[in-house]
Amino acid sequence: MSSIQGLNLSSNLTVLSKNEMYHFPFLLISFTFHFFFELLKLRSLLMLLVAMFLKRKCLKETKAESKELSLLDLPDLPMDEILNRLPAASLLQMAGVCRELRKRSKSDHLWEILVAQKWGELAGPAAYYKRQFIASRQQDIGFTIDWNPSSLIKPLFSIWPFSSLNWHNVTHWRIKSCHPPLDNLMAWYWALERGSVWFSAQVYNREHGHVGFTLSCYDADVCYDRHTNTFSARYLPHGPRTLVIEEGVPWDRLRAPPVDTPAHSLHFTECLDELQPGDHVEVQWRRNKEFPYGWWYAVVGHNDGCDRSNQLCQCHLDDTICLEFNQYTHWSRWRRAAIVRKSHHEVGNEAEGFYGGIRKLKKKEDILIWAQLWPTEKLE
Numbered sequence: 001m002s003s004i005q006g007l008n009l010s011s012n013l014t015v016l017s018k019n020e021m022y023h024f025p026f027l028l029i030s031f032t033f034h035f036f037f038e039l040l041k042l043r044s045l046l047m048l049l050v051a052m053f054l055k056r057k058c059l060k061e062t063k064a065e066s067k068e069l070s071l072l073d074l075p076d077l078p079m080d081e082i083l084n085r086l087p088a089a090s091l092l093q094m095a096g097v098c099r100e101l102r103k104r105s106k107s108d109h110l111w112e113i114l115v116a117q118k119w120g121e122l123a124g125p126a127a128y129y130k131r132q133f134i135a136s137r138q139q140d141i142g143f144t145i146d147w148n149p150s151s152l153i154k155p156l157f158s159i160w161p162f163s164s165l166n167w168h169n170v171t172h173w174r175i176k177s178c179h180p181p182l183d184n185l186m187a188w189y190w191a192l193e194r195g196s197v198w199f200s201a202q203v204y205n206r207e208h209g210h211v212g213f214t215l216s217c218y219d220a221d222v223c224y225d226r227h228t229n230t231f232s233a234r235y236l237p238h239g240p241r242t243l244v245i246e247e248g249v250p251w252d253r254l255r256a257p258p259v260d261t262p263a264h265s266l267h268f269t270e271c272l273d274e275l276q277p278g279d280h281v282e283v284q285w286r287r288n289k290e291f292p293y294g295w296w297y298a299v300v301g302h303n304d305g306c307d308r309s310n311q312l313c314q315c316h317l318d319d320t321i322c323l324e325f326n327q328y329t330h331w332s333r334w335r336r337a338a339i340v341r342k343s344h345h346e347v348g349n350e351a352e353g354f355y356g357g358i359r360k361l362k363k364k365e366d367i368l369i370w371a372q373l374w375p376t377e378k379l380e
């Protein structure tokens with residue numbers, strides 16, 4: 001019995017081994033396929049890691065290179081040279097890049113050149129620094145608005161102690177309001193360019209060359225219009241006339257005030273002793289006491305009785321100076337005016353106007369400007 005069982009077991013083992021031998025190639029193929037599949041996954045993973053490593057390395061090198069070529073790493077001298085060569089619009093864009101470039105781009109020494117090139121003596125650095133000086137003395141300086149007392153306040157001027165005040169003088173009180181400070185030349189440049197600021201200037205032949213202002217120059221507040229490349233001029237009110245605004249004033253009819261004398265003040269004349277026939281001058285003149293002064297072009301002429309000879313002329317020693325306004329005809333009452341050389345003060349009357357201070361023209365450029373404005377016909 002036991003022998004029979006042993007025979008059956010051996011036969012089963014023989015059958016099992018045969019079955020295993022039959023499936024072994026398939027198992028080997030499956031194992032090999034699985035092995036290569038895992039190897040491919042490992043290879044893909046390795047390639048991904050290598051790619052990430054190379055990308056990170058490339059980014060580091062790029063950052064290092066960009067850091068080496070940064071504009072901010074340049075020394076001050078090359079940096080200033082680059083910024084000095086930029087036009088105003090580009091320099092403004094540079095100020096928006098970062099805080100450091102904003103600080104450099106707002107530097108006054110860069111904008112002094114640009115302001116001088118664009119605005120010259122009319123509203124250049126000198127005008128800006130003068131404005132800043134006035135602002136430092138008057139902390140509340142700013143744009144002004146007219147305040148006209150209402151009808152509710154006017155009756156107060158009939159009650160003591162207000163009755164001594166002049167109502168007509170009070171109706172044009174000016175109240176100053178604050179505005180954004182123009183604390184650097186960059187702000188000054190763009191405020192002028194955008195027409196957001198009015199500044200003091202003088203206008204030749206005001207009100208579009210009105211015949212009553214030929215060869216004269218009057219104070220005004222002007223504002224630039226970049227769309228037309230011209231200015232708007234706002235003249236001081238005088239007499240019964242309200243505020244006058246002239247549009248479209250070209251560059252060649254404007255100049256910076258040559259002296260600091262206000263329009264309603266008499267200019268102190270320093271050249272009276274040296275004036276002689278042939279000298280070109282500008283004379284203050286106003287129609288009446290309520291008007292502001294304007295500067296009028298004239299030539300020092302010979303006095304009556306002089307033979308007009310260069311060798312025998314003694315007009316430069318005479319106490320009377322004859323002023324000739326040659327734009328008028330010989331028979332015009334505006335042709336000649338006489339002033340006293342010594343102890344000069346305002347002279348004139350309501351009929352012919354009042355003559356004030358005198359300034360001698362010493363530059364040929366100033367005389368040439370008046371020659372270019374000369375009328376085509378004599379005036380009466």
